[in-house]
Amino acid sequence: MTIAFFSNFINHHQKLVADELDILTDYNYTFVEMLPMPEWLKKGGYSDFSYLPYVLRAWENEESMRKAKDLAKEVDVALFGGNEVLELEVFRVRNTNKLTFEVSERWLKRGWINLLSPRLLKAKWYYHTLFRKKAVYKLCSSAYGARDEYKLFSFKNRCFKWGYFTKVYNLDVEAIRVLPHQISATPTFMWCSRYLMWKHPELPLWMAARLKAKGYKFVLDMYGSGWIYERALKLAYQLDVKDVVNFCGNMPNEQILAAMRKHDIFLFTSDRNEGWGAVANEAMSSGCVLVASQAIGSVPFLVEDGITGITFKSSHVYKGFGRFGDTVDNDALDSLCEKVEWLLEHPIERKQIALNGYKTIRNIWSPANAAQKLIQLIEDLQNGRDTSIMEGPCSKATPFVKKY
Numbered sequence: 001m002t003i004a005f006f007s008n009f010i011n012h013h014q015k016l017v018a019d020e021l022d023i024l025t026d027y028n029y030t031f032v033e034m035l036p037m038p039e040w041l042k043k044g045g046y047s048d049f050s051y052l053p054y055v056l057r058a059w060e061n062e063e064s065m066r067k068a069k070d071l072a073k074e075v076d077v078a079l080f081g082g083n084e085v086l087e088l089e090v091f092r093v094r095n096t097n098k099l100t101f102e103v104s105e106r107w108l109k110r111g112w113i114n115l116l117s118p119r120l121l122k123a124k125w126y127y128h129t130l131f132r133k134k135a136v137y138k139l140c141s142s143a144y145g146a147r148d149e150y151k152l153f154s155f156k157n158r159c160f161k162w163g164y165f166t167k168v169y170n171l172d173v174e175a176i177r178v179l180p181h182q183i184s185a186t187p188t189f190m191w192c193s194r195y196l197m198w199k200h201p202e203l204p205l206w207m208a209a210r211l212k213a214k215g216y217k218f219v220l221d222m223y224g225s226g227w228i229y230e231r232a233l234k235l236a237y238q239l240d241v242k243d244v245v246n247f248c249g250n251m252p253n254e255q256i257l258a259a260m261r262k263h264d265i266f267l268f269t270s271d272r273n274e275g276w277g278a279v280a281n282e283a284m285s286s287g288c289v290l291v292a293s294q295a296i297g298s299v300p301f302l303v304e305d306g307i308t309g310i311t312f313k314s315s316h317v318y319k320g321f322g323r324f325g326d327t328v329d330n331d332a333l334d335s336l337c338e339k340v341e342w343l344l345e346h347p348i349e350r351k352q353i354a355l356n357g358y359k360t361i362r363n364i365w366s367p368a369n370a371a372q373k374l375i376q377l378i379e380d381l382q383n384g385r386d387t388s389i390m391e392g393p394c395s396k397a398t399p400f401v402k403k404y
Helices: 012-024 039-043 062-074 083-095 111-116 118-131 145-151 202-213 229-238 253-260 279-285 330-345 347-363 367-382
Strands: 003-007 029-033 055-057 077-080 099-104 136-140 159-161 188-192 219-223 245-249 265-268 289-293 310-312
Touching (some): 003 062, 012 029, 029 062, 099 367, 202 245, 253 279, 310 330
Parallel strands (some): 029 055, 188 219
């Protein structure tokens, strides 16, 4: 079986699955890069994997682009992710009825206003005029992807779960989590993100203020940088939480993962603009209890509330460090604090949720399992069957996701 994935450029979120698919296809896998990785990403710490033997750098010269076009027509299975590859997808579907997948997050992050996007209109025009009766399916890298597709009258009964897949370490989670007889230890929270409005760094700071006022003992470590960092720092002083909140700055990814393994609870506070959020995978696979907004794309796929993690009501997109002043979504804050206080008061259950979360990533949402399930889905579809996969990657994605 030959498989090719066409996208802008390969990154660390795609590499691990690509490595597995290369092996499973007896090295008949190709990742086609349409663009070189931008220098600003390299300077920001992204590794450049374009040297890998299965990567075709279509951007390099005309001959490489011609090879990419030939692959689009010839491979048994093609995956297309991103606007840069739409024309190659159209070329494939016009010239063959071989199995084809679109891979994307959700379309309607901002709601119906996204219909003003020329990119969206062009993609849906092709779907309704060319793709609809062909063997074209959707791999949804967001739990809200299928719902958006159904709203747009596309890919009905053709949506499958997908995502981003991070490295899973073999950890003795029992050993790194707080044991029941050690429940007096001070719980530690971690937040790690860019300081952007839709990441809502104000929520953990307001949470810290409420917990402190109620007499809880804890430490909150916040990692990252960004253009509203100074506003977050100012808010921490205004709320008088600098004694329990540490601003830790940027660190290389390996150090961030090591820090996760030393924290009890990971706070993921983005709103619906977070398409997937690979930090969720990383936190769960590090043995943290993930406390995450319901609107984040990965959360309904990864988290069963109270079992493998904790979910809370998402902040409204216009609340937080907005252009018209600093506010907080009190409904979101109430929900976050309620869930966190329950965790603090139930340390034994907290440990079990951490264990369940780790096993979910290790056994179901790992790169190895994702690659194996993709091969299984391909074989199902090529033989005229619906997916035989009941959970996790490549199981059926439905539009029935809880509202937030």
